[in-house]
Amino acid sequence: MSSSSLAPRPLTSPPASRHVAVIGAGAAGLAAARELRREGHRVVVFERSAAVGGTWIYNPSAESDALGLDPLREVVHSSLYDSLRTNLPRECMGFLDYPFSSRRSRAGGDPRRFPGHREVLCYLQDFAREFDLYGLVRFRTEVALMERNNDGRWQVNSRRSGVAGGDGDDENEVFDGVIVCNGHYTEPRIADIPGMDGWSGKQMHSHNYRVPEPFLDQVVVIIGNSNSAVDISRDIAKFAKEVHVSDRSLTDDLPRKQPGYDNMWLHSAVASTHKDGMVVFKDGFSIHVDVIIHCTGYKYHFPFLKTKNIVTVDDNRVGPLYKHIFAPFLAPSLAFIGIPWKVVPFPMFELQSKWVAGVLSGRIALPTTEEMLEDVKSWYLEVEAVGWPKRYTHNLSNIQFEYDNWLAEQCGCPSVEDWRKLMYVATKKNKRAHPESYRDEWDDDHLILQAEEDFQNLQN
Numbered sequence: 165m166s167s168s169s170l171a172p173r174p175l176t177s178p179p180a181s182r183h184v185a186v187i188g189a190g191a192a193g194l195a196a197a198r199e200l201r202r203e204g205h206r207v208v209v210f211e212r213s214a215a216v217g218g219t220w221i222y223n224p225s226a227e228s229d230a231l232g233l234d235p236l237r238e239v240v241h242s243s244l245y246d247s248l249r250t251n252l253p254r255e256c257m258g259f260l261d262y263p264f265s266s267r268r269s270r271a272g273g274d275p276r277r278f279p280g281h282r283e284v285l286c287y288l289q290d291f292a293r294e295f296d297l298y299g300l301v302r303f304r305t306e307v308a309l310m311e312r313n314n315d316g317r318w319q320v321n322s323r324r325s326g327v328a329g330g331d332g333d334d335e336n337e338v339f340d341g342v343i344v345c346n347g348h349y350t351e352p353r354i355a356d357i358p359g360m361d362g363w364s365g366k367q368m369h370s371h372n373y374r375v376p377e378p379f380l381d382q383v384v385v386i387i388g389n390s391n392s393a394v395d396i397s398r399d400i401a402k403f404a405k406e407v408h409v410s411d412r413s414l415t416d417d418l419p420r421k422q423p424g425y426d427n428m429w430l431h432s433a434v435a436s437t438h439k440d441g442m443v444v445f446k447d448g449f450s451i452h453v454d455v456i457i458h459c460t461g462y463k464y465h466f467p468f469l470k471t472k473n474i475v476t477v478d479d480n481r482v483g484p485l486y487k488h489i490f491a492p493f494l495a496p497s498l499a500f501i502g503i504p505w506k507v508v509p510f511p512m513f514e515l516q517s518k519w520v521a522g523v524l525s526g527r528i529a530l531p532t533t534e535e536m537l538e539d540v541k542s543w544y545l546e547v548e549a550v551g552w553p554k555r556y557t558h559n560l561s562n563i564q565f566e567y568d569n570w571l572a573e574q575c576g577c578p579s580v581e582d583w584r585k586l587m588y589v590a591t592k593k594n595k596r597a598h599p600e601s602y603r604d605e606w607d608d609d610h611l612i613l614q615a616e617e618d619f620q621n622l623q624n
């Protein structure tokens with residue numbers, strides 16, 4: 165990473181206690197609330213739903229607009245499908261000092277190494293209870309607007325929904341700092357496919373996929389081939405007549421029957437779609453299709469945040485953000501937790517939150533605005549140099565542990581454990597080689613032992 169040489173600067177004045185608003189009580193907001201309070205700040209967490217857990221609160225209902233394009237639709241926050249199991253092993257996935265060990269799984273829980281989504285929600289609820297975070301959260305309270313005052317503090321306008329779903333109360337408050345933790349897996353991104361506007365079949369985004377039964381005997385095309393696409397295609401193949409997965413990065417040797425399935429094929433990109441329901445792939449294959457499911461990712465979306473264009477979202481680049489967290493011109497009073505993707509999220513949330521909490525109190529110093537902007541600029545150049553589009557700006561797949569350790573160094577914390585990195589790499593390799601079975605068969609038991617030993621030491 166370009167500016168790892170920017171060492172933390174010691175400050176002379178005592179740490180200040182700030183009045184801080186956190187938007188969202190998912191894993192990021194909970195980590196932020198804990199670290200901010202630990203640093204001595206006064207924290208209010210705004211959460212529009214009635215519970216903590218964010219993404220991990222499964223909602224069997226989908227949105228009225230299956231593609232998620234209608235701006236007036238009633239938004240369903242979570243993108244979980246019923247069968248979802250974690251794609252990271254639990255030892256690796258959990259917070260650094262609050263292990264997500266199978267030993268913690270309560271009676272009736274799901275002790276599997278890659279548990280179902282309900283187990284993750286229980287873990288987050290336990291985390292909130294253990295660190296006494298519930299009292300900080302204002303449930304059913306949506307932040308509608310956040311704007312900086314002339315004095316540099318933030319005006320936060322929130323609306324509490326009525327218990328019976330009716331209109332509630334509006335409230336305006338002023339905070340020294342605001343931490344955005346609203347998640348980024350709710351606003352669908354749709355691929356641009358020729359002829360799609362006139363195509364006669366049904367279309368939906370993976371955000372609105374829940375269960376496979378409605379796809380009985382149908383011909384389904386899945387656009388995309390990353391995590392959700394891999395899971396959903398296999399879920400649906402149990403019921404559908406045929407499943408055709410389109411991976412735009414593939415060109416050779418296609419279409420290819422998927423091992424272990426007699427009704428699933430892998431294709432290159434979709435070339436065109438037609439009024440009569442036909443879908444034509446670039447590999448030359450064409451078929452009449454009932455449903456297209458877009459597993460094409462999500463957009464960063466901050467409808468409540470007004471910064472007079474100081475922070476913008478441009479082709480999914482949120483910026484400028486120093487270290488994906490602080491907006492240089494608004495630092496440190498505005499911070500984002502959880503922007504990077506292709507990472508192990510919970511430990512990263514924890515380290516980002518520690519850093520933000522320390523910077524807000526003045527215990528840890530930021531570089532100058534110019535230095536921060538220079539750092540952002542050099543990161544953009546690195547992104548460009550590897551040929552990535554803007555929308556990959558926050559993809560930290562190549563440097564996530566370096567990034568985590570940079571944050572840890574700023575905060576004076578130990579680096580991320582070696583076993584966690586090795587486990588991440590081993591899982592990635594196993595998943596690529598065995599997409600059907602990686603959650604149940606692995607060969608890194610020695611790393612589990614190391615993890616459990618560390619967890620034991622934490623308790624002592």
Ligand code: FAD
Nearest residue numbers: 188190191192211212218219250251306307346347349502
């Ligand atoms: P969220 O969990 O989305 O929480 C955001 C919260 O903000 C929500 O509670 C929401 O209600 C609230 N909110 C939003 N706007 C407002 C507002 N205006 N006012 C008040 N409240 C608001 N990660 C893993 O580690 N392992 C996995 O196996 C894994 N699998 C995943 C599978 C899927 C399908 C998806 C979508 C994600 C997966 N992730 C996984 C990533 C997951 O998103 C993160 O683990 C993490 O839960 C994100 O936490 P968050 O707090 O950033 O966002």
